[in-house]
Amino acid sequence: xxxxxxxxxxxxxxxxxxxxxxxxxxxxxxxxxxxxxxxxxxxxxxxxxxxxxxxxxxxxxxxxxxxxxxxxxxxxxxxxxxxxxxxxxxxxxxxxxxxxxxxxxxxxxxxxxxxxxxxxxxxxxxxxxxxxxxxxxxxxxxxxxxxxxxxxxxxxxxxxxxxxxxxxxxxxxxxxxxxxxxxxxxxxxxxxxxxxxxxxxxxxxxxxxxxxxxxxxxxxxxxxxxxxxxxxxxxxxxxxxxxxxxxxxxxxxxxxxxxxxxxxxxxxxxxxxxxxxxxxxxxxxxxxxxxxxxxxxxxxxxxxxxxxxxx
Numbered sequence: 592x593x594x595x596x597x598x599x600x601x602x603x604x605x606x607x608x609x610x611x612x613x614x615x616x617x618x619x620x621x622x623x624x625x626x627x628x629x630x631x632x633x634x635x636x637x638x639x640x641x642x643x644x645x646x647x648x649x650x651x652x653x654x655x656x657x658x659x660x661x662x663x664x665x666x667x668x669x670x671x672x673x674x675x676x677x678x679x680x681x682x683x684x685x686x687x688x689x690x691x692x693x694x695x696x697x698x699x700x701x702x703x704x705x706x707x708x709x710x711x712x713x714x715x716x717x718x719x720x721x722x723x724x725x726x727x728x729x730x731x732x733x734x735x736x737x738x739x740x741x742x743x744x745x746x747x748x749x750x751x752x753x754x755x756x757x758x759x760x761x762x763x764x765x766x767x768x769x770x771x772x773x774x775x776x777x778x779x780x781x782x783x784x785x786x787x788x789x790x791x792x793x794x795x796x797x798x799x800x801x802x803x804x805x806x807x808x809x810x811x812x813x814x815x816x817x818x819x820x821x822x823x824x825x826x827x828x829x830x831x832x833x834x835x836x837x838x839x840x841x842x843x844x845x846x847x848x849x850x851x852x853x854x855x856x857x858x859x860x861x862x863x864x865x866x867x868x869x870x871x872x873x874x875x876x877x878x879x880x881x882x883x884x885x886x887x888x889x890x891x892x893x894x895x896x897x898x899x900x901x902x
Contacts, residue, residue: 592611592648592649592650592651593608593611593650594686594760594761596741596742597740597741597742597743597757597760597761598722599720599742599761600650600652602652602722602741603650603700603778603780604698604780606779606780607722607724608720608721608722609720609777609778609779610717610720610721610775610776610777610778611673611721611775611776611778612710612713612721612758612773612774612775612776613641613773613774613776614710614762614766614771614772614773615636615640615707615771615772615773615774619635619636619639620632620636620764620772622635622639623635623636632707632772633706633707633772634706634707636707636772636774637705637706637707637774638715640705640707640774641774642702642705642774642776643702643705644702644703644704645701645702646701646702647699647700647701647781648699648700648702648778648857649694649695649696649698649699650697650698650699650700651688651689651691652688652691652696652697652698653684653685653686653687653688654675654679654680654682654684654685654691654695655680655685655686656688657675657695657696657697658675658676658679659670660697661697671673673786679695698780699780699781700778700779700780700781701778701779701781702776702777702778703777703779704774704776704777705774705775705776705777705779706774707772707773707774707775708772708773708775709770709771709772709773710758710766710767710769710770710771710772710773711767711770713751713775715744715749715750716750717775718738718750718751718753719750720777721754721757722740722741722757723738723739723740723750723753723754723757724738724739724740724741725737725738725750726738726739726746726873734815738750738752738753739753740753740756740757743760746751755767770892788843791853839843865891
């Protein structure tokens with residue numbers, strides 16, 4: 592996903608790079624022009640963008656580099672590393688990250704924001720989020736001397752000048768001058784130590800939680816006198832099902848998933864499988880569904896409660 596020649600992958604892993612811009616394909620503009628869509632081109636481009644907010648994307652690395660990190664992290668070469676090398680050492684992905692599987696990657700990002708704009712509209716401060724570095728005057732600590740980026744022995748007077756040079760190197764010469772439409776993505780590194788297998792005890796706790804909410808719904812139905820064919824009763828059952836699905840997918844019970852992720856920013860990232868990635872995505876979807884249903888449930892419950900008390 593990032594250019595290694597200018598150390599953009601390393602900067603992303605260090606959270607020194609938290610934005611990336613991708614050119615909007617010409618075909619998207621052509622489709623918008625002939626579609627008759629009421630959307631502005633910017634909104635249409637976002638709607639049809641490659642990545643979406645909340646999406647988890649693998650940071651591609653060659654299998655050889657992954658093996659080196661595995662050995663470094665473990666402090667030695669064992670059976671797991673030997674099996675990994677035997678599986679991938681003769682594939683195209685051994686030295687080229689363009690031919691690797693996302694589920695084998697060690698690091699991932701989550702898209703946190705996006706907008707469509709012309710490339711040259713990038714604010715100065717966002718250039719520093721794209722991998723541009725500022726260098727101070729050694730004789731005056733509060734004075735910025737110039738700007739540059741790793742992998743090049745050249746300095747520039749403004750962040751934009753440095754970014755223009757970088758984009759022409761990672762894309763192609765003339766990209767900055769052509770000023771194409773781009774999607775400006777914001778992202779954060781996802782630390783995934785939280786993904787682990789559920790124990791039997793956790794499963795029992797999960798069942799207990801589901802039973803508790805079942806009792807809550809049953810008592811709510813009894814209190815407001817909902818018949819089993821009423822809209823309110825069906826909504827409560829929908830909330831119960833959404834809650835159960837969310838917790839079935841939740842490997843860390845009793846903790847809101849996003850809050851838990853955010854609380855682990857200082858934890859070293861650990862490898863997790865593609866199936867676990869899919870499980871995490873499923874959890875996010877189930878969690879959003881539950882929250883949406885619960886909001887509707889609370890509204891209808893309060894309305895039904897008020898009607899029952901005024902009757």
